[in-house]
Amino acid sequence: QKEVEQDPGPLSVPEGAIVSLNCTYSNSAFQYFMWYRQYSRKGPELLMYTYSSGNKEDGRFTAQVDKSSKYISLFIRDSQPSDSATYLCASYSGGGADGLTFGKGTHLIIQP
């Protein structure tokens, strides 16, 4: 079992809809949770960063972490065609030399 599971999609929604992206993880040591956006053939771009359980909001984006259920979510409000990309969740335990463990990424398509 992969440590971070994510539905690869594709997920297609109309412009203006609220998008919900989700991941589950199995490693109880994970403390830090990130969401990245990746356009085709580009490096990942950090969207949101959360420590432990809770919510974090930044503009149209809201990240949620529920450590009790090992569930990570990203919500996008008022979705735009420019939001079309692959969204990757990632986690790590917090050790300084730890690389990130990524989910497979969800391909999101926002239809104009």
Place this chain on the structure above:
Amino acid sequence: GAVVSQHPSWVICKSGTSVKIECRSLDFQATTMFWYRQFPKQSLMLMATSNEGSKATYEQGVEKDKFLINHASLTLSTLTVTSAHPEDSSFYICSARDWWSGYGYTFGSGTRLTVV
């Protein structure tokens, strides 16, 4: 914000040759750098972790003699794919971390390697 520059963005090489990919942190000192590989429609898989001045730590299944990593300074790490084969064709991405800025995982723009 922190910027990581990765070069080249794409490269085509012949089987049996070696290819070097550079990763530079432009405005911060990267005490730790990470190298990932990503196959089409797959996730980023960590290949190795390098700390400045130390030998790299490779993930299980990654051949250290094939993927040579050098982290000679706080702003530069290189990945050399030696004796490349078509199965090494992939998207390679580096990430740099600055211990003192907290979170600090910044990614390069990636290098698409095609071995023919």
